Amino acid sequence: MQLFRAVILRLLTMAVTLSGVAVIVFVVIRVVPGNPIAMMLPPGATDEDVAQLTALYGLDKSVFRQFLIWAGGVLQGDFGTSITTRQPVLGLVLGRLPATLELSVMALVIATVIGGFAALTGTRLRGTRSEAAIDVANGMALSVPDFLWGLVLILLFGVLWPVFHISGRVTPSIDLPFTTNFYLFESLVRLRPDLWWDIVSHMLLPALALAIPLAAIIGQVLKQSLKETMHLDYVTLSRTKGYSESHVITREALPNAVLPALTLVGVQFTFLIGGTVIIERLFSYEGLGNMAIDAVINRDLPLIQGIVILFAVIFTGVNLIVDLACAALNPRLRHG
Amino acid sequence: MADGRGQVRRRLGLRLWLSAGWLTLLLLAAVLAPWISPKDPLAQDLFLARLPPFWMAGTEPGYWLGTDSLGRDVLSRILHGARVAMTVALVAGAATCVIGATLGLLAGFLRGWVDIVISRLIDIWMAFPPVLFSILLIAVIGPGLGAIILAIVVIDWTRFARVVRAEAMAQGAMDYVASAQVAGRGRTGTMLVEVLPNVLPLIVVLLTLEMGIAVIVEAILSFVNLSISTDDPTWGGMIAEGRTSVHQAWWVLVFPLITLFLTVLSFSQLGEGLKDRFDPVLR
Numbered sequence: 001m002q003l004f005r006a007v008i009l010r011l012l013t014m015a016v017t018l019s020g021v022a023v024i025v026f027v028v029i030r031v032v033p034g035n036p037i038a039m040m041l042p043p044g045a046t047d048e049d050v051a052q053l054t055a056l057y058g059l060d061k062s063v064f065r066q067f068l069i070w071a072g073g074v075l076q077g078d079f080g081t082s083i084t085t086r087q088p089v090l091g092l093v094l095g096r097l098p099a100t101l102e103l104s105v106m107a108l109v110i111a112t113v114i115g116g117f118a119a120l121t122g123t124r125l126r127g128t129r130s131e132a133a134i135d136v137a138n139g140m141a142l143s144v145p146d147f148l149w150g151l152v153l154i155l156l157f158g159v160l161w162p163v164f165h166i167s168g169r170v171t172p173s174i175d176l177p178f179t180t181n182f183y184l185f186e187s188l189v190r191l192r193p194d195l196w197w198d199i200v201s202h203m204l205l206p207a208l209a210l211a212i213p214l215a216a217i218i219g220q221v222l223k224q225s226l227k228e229t230m231h232l233d234y235v236t237l238s239r240t241k242g243y244s245e246s247h248v249i250t251r252e253a254l255p256n257a258v259l260p261a262l263t264l265v266g267v268q269f270t271f272l273i274g275g276t277v278i279i280e281r282l283f284s285y286e287g288l289g290n291m292a293i294d295a296v297i298n299r300d301l302p303l304i305q306g307i308v309i310l311f312a313v314i315f316t317g318v319n320l321i322v323d324l325a326c327a328a329l330n331p332r333l334r335h336g
Numbered sequence: 337m338a339d340g341r342g343q344v345r346r347r348l349g350l351r352l353w354l355s356a357g358w359l360t361l362l363l364l365a366a367v368l369a370p371w372i373s374p375k376d377p378l379a380q381d382l383f384l385a386r387l388p389p390f391w392m393a394g395t396e397p398g399y400w401l402g403t404d405s406l407g408r409d410v411l412s413r414i415l416h417g418a419r420v421a422m423t424v425a426l427v428a429g430a431a432t433c434v435i436g437a438t439l440g441l442l443a444g445f446l447r448g449w450v451d452i453v454i455s456r457l458i459d460i461w462m463a464f465p466p467v468l469f470s471i472l473l474i475a476v477i478g479p480g481l482g483a484i485i486l487a488i489v490v491i492d493w494t495r496f497a498r499v500v501r502a503e504a505m506a507q508g509a510m511d512y513v514a515s516a517q518v519a520g521r522g523r524t525g526t527m528l529v530e531v532l533p534n535v536l537p538l539i540v541v542l543l544t545l546e547m548g549i550a551v552i553v554e555a556i557l558s559f560v561n562l563s564i565s566t567d568d569p570t571w572g573g574m575i576a577e578g579r580t581s582v583h584q585a586w587w588v589l590v591f592p593l594i595t596l597f598l599t600v601l602s603f604s605q606l607g608e609g610l611k612d613r614f615d616p617v618l619r
Contacts, residue, residue: 013459020460031476143604144597145552147559151575151593159582274465278556282579292468293560296475304472312463 003327010323014316021312022305026070029301030063037083057083057302070305079309080302084295089306093288097310098181099169100280100287104273106184106203107210111272112265114211115218122219123226123249134219141216146275150209150282157205165202167284174198206283210272214265221264225257232256259330266322270315352609355602362599365415366422374398375409377416377569382407386585402587404577410588413569414595420570421599423481424554428488429547435489436496437539443497444504445527454497461494467556474557484557488550495549496542503538507531537614541607548603555596571596 037053054060058069073080079089122134141149158166170176170183174195178186184203187196229235230253238252239245277289284290288307295303365372375398384407390400401410443454470487477483507513508531516530517523558572559579571592578589 016456017459017463020456021463024460025464025472028472028476139605139608140601143548143601143608145549145600147552147556148593148597148600151579151589152597154579154582155586155590155593159586270462274467277465277467277471278559281560289465289468292465293471296468296471299475308464308468308472311465311468315463315465 006327007324010320014320017316018309018312022071022074022309023067025305025308026067027063029304030066057081059301070302074309079306082295082303083300084298084303085300089302092291092303093306093310095181096286096288096291099183099285100273100276100289102182102184103203103207103210103276103280103285103287104269106207107214107272108269110207110211111214111218114215116222118215118219119222119226120249120254122223123230123253124246126227138216138219141212142220144213146209146213146272147278147282149212150206150279153205153209154282163201164205166205169202169286170195170199171202202283202285206279206285209279209282210275214268214272217268218261218265222257222261225260226253229253229257259326262329263322263326266319266325269322270318273314273318274311349609351605352613355606355609358598358602359606362418363422366418369415369419373409373412373415374400375412377408377412380406380408386581386588388585389587389591401591402585404574404588405581405585408569410574410591413574414571414592416569417571417574417592418595420481420568421551421554421596424484424488424550425547425603428485428550428553429543431485431489432492432546432550433496433539433543436493437500437535437542439493440497440500441504441527441532441535444501445508445531446523447505447508451501454501458494458497458501461491464491466491470553470557471560484554487557488553491553492546492549495546496539499542500535500539503535504531507534537610541611541614544603544607544610548600548607551596551599551603 037050037057037059051060058066061069070080077090079093081087082089082092085092118134118138122131125131125134154166157164165171176183176195177190177192180186183199184196187193187199226249230249232253235248235253239248243252276287277292279285280287280289281293288310292304292307294300295307381403384396384399384403385405387395387399387403387407389395389402389410395402399409399411401414403409404413439454443451469491473487473490474483477486504527513526513530516526521529554570555572555575558570559576561573561576574592575589575596578585578587578592582589
């Protein structure tokens with residue numbers, strides 16, 4: 001019951017936050033100089049044409065009226081019409097969302113594997129030079145943001161030793177038999193390893209660029225958490241029972257050390273999703289972020305609004321899910 | 337034990353000195369760029385386009401790190417790019433720090449409705465994808481150095497506000513604050529004279545980290561071609577150009593990238609080093 005109340009409260013704050021985001025983005029982009037309507041008409045269009053189209057998109061009304069009309073539409077699932085492509089914003093955005101989701105999840109998996117491996121190895125080899133080396137590598141990975149890692153990876157694996165693709169989501173000449181935009185997932189379901197490999201070899205470098213800083217954070221937090229757990233009595237007990245050190249770390253200490261790391265990973269995962277905007281641009285990956293930057297450059301106001309709102313929904317949603325997951329996994333919080 | 341601690345101290349010291357050294361060098365380069373640059377950073381010469389760096393075959397004397405596709409000298413452009421990078425780091429970093437830390441201190445120490453308003457604002461800000469937000473702001477304000485600095489301040493104040501708020505809250509619950517108030521200090525006085533000095537080390541660490549972030553944001557914005565005018569050399573602009581011609585002239589991408597990489601690394605290592613210095617447990 002208490003959990004239920006907490007969820008309701010969280011959903012309410014989420015609604016407040018999202019409304020705040022909507023108001024801010026709506027007002028900010030209405031101040032953008034440059035007339036999007038003039039940009040979409042061919043040269044030689046008359047002032048009448050401009051006025052007509054401006055009225056069609058409702059841009060002749062006051063900002064307040066525009067917001068009410070837009071918000072009313074959003075509540076009915078209508079996010080307006082993109083100015084550059086003249087298609088419904090919702091369809092455009094949902095069409096690109098799978099690409100960004102697949103990239104983010106792949107990055108999260110890579111980060112968890114690398115970070116987890118670093119934490120476990122660091123704990124196993126504590127007090128040695130190897131542990132110090134892992135710490136130094138961790139510190140470097142943490143200091144440099146995804147944008148720079150992306151550029152470094154392009155140079156290393158795209159130019160110096162060109163083993164992976166550095167541009168696009170899939171080789172353009174390939175004819176895709178897919179019905180959804182979840183290419184990676186669908187290539188697996190349809191048992192097409194050839195397609196799967198083409199998609200992975202496009203996604204690997206951008207995903208790795210996003211994953212490196214997160215891997216460092218996971219490695220650091222999990223190792224710290226393991227360090228604290230390793231001092232607990234039950235761990236010492238299992239050691240005296242004669243279990244090997246590796247068994248003690250992975251089977252006894254790890255399950256209890258994961259929880260503190262999980263909370264942090266949730267927040268960091270939203271940062272990772274935010275990072276896809278520039279990483280997609282860098283790797284010409286056809287996702288939401290790349291579309292967002294084009295929308296800003298083209299002054300496509302309805303599209304910008306739609307994308308920013310969707311990002312905000314994802315961010316607040318991920319935070320909510322992580323909080324719920326932590327409450328569910330942590331018996332101390334369950335009745336609190 | 338004492339030896340081990342000494343070793344930790346020495347390693348931290350080296351890291352701190354290396355970072356500070358690189359940043360000083362960069363600051364000097366920024367100030368002295370017009371005098372120490374071997375060539376005019378804007379001079380184009382298509383006959384000298386895509387010259388490789390000095391150790392390779394087919395170079396021209398004086399173009400140490402080669403030229404880009406318009407025949408402009410890479411080294412001179414990196415040196416001039418340091419001016420933009422350092423200006424953004426110092427001005428945007430300081431402004432973000434002052435505004436963010438002030439709001440955080442007010443929210444954390446005064447609590448009440450001030451805290452509610454500021455916390456809600458932070459929540460809303462955290463729901464924006466930061467890179468997209470900055471690109472959007474630049475589209476609104478228009479390009480230029482001032483616009484970039486403003487965009488960084490508008491977006492990143494939450495980094496300071498969040499951390500300083502939590503710390504001010506923790507400090508506010510301590511006995512010394514209560515005794516100061518018993519001794520007759522007002523709330524504002526307690527906040528500025530008692531709490532602020534205790535939060536200051538944390539703020540300094542955040543400031544160095546923020547400077548590194550500011551440099552990156554500027555590079556990202558010029559990479560998306562929304563930074564200052566395209567004529568002025570910036571590292572991000574050079575990287576964007578190098579990215580498109582990476583198969584023909586890798587040096588146009590590599591040298592500004594190395595410079596940016598070392599700069600960001602130095603700012604963050606400086607921050608981490610200072611954090612350990614300030615940490616009473618390690619001291």
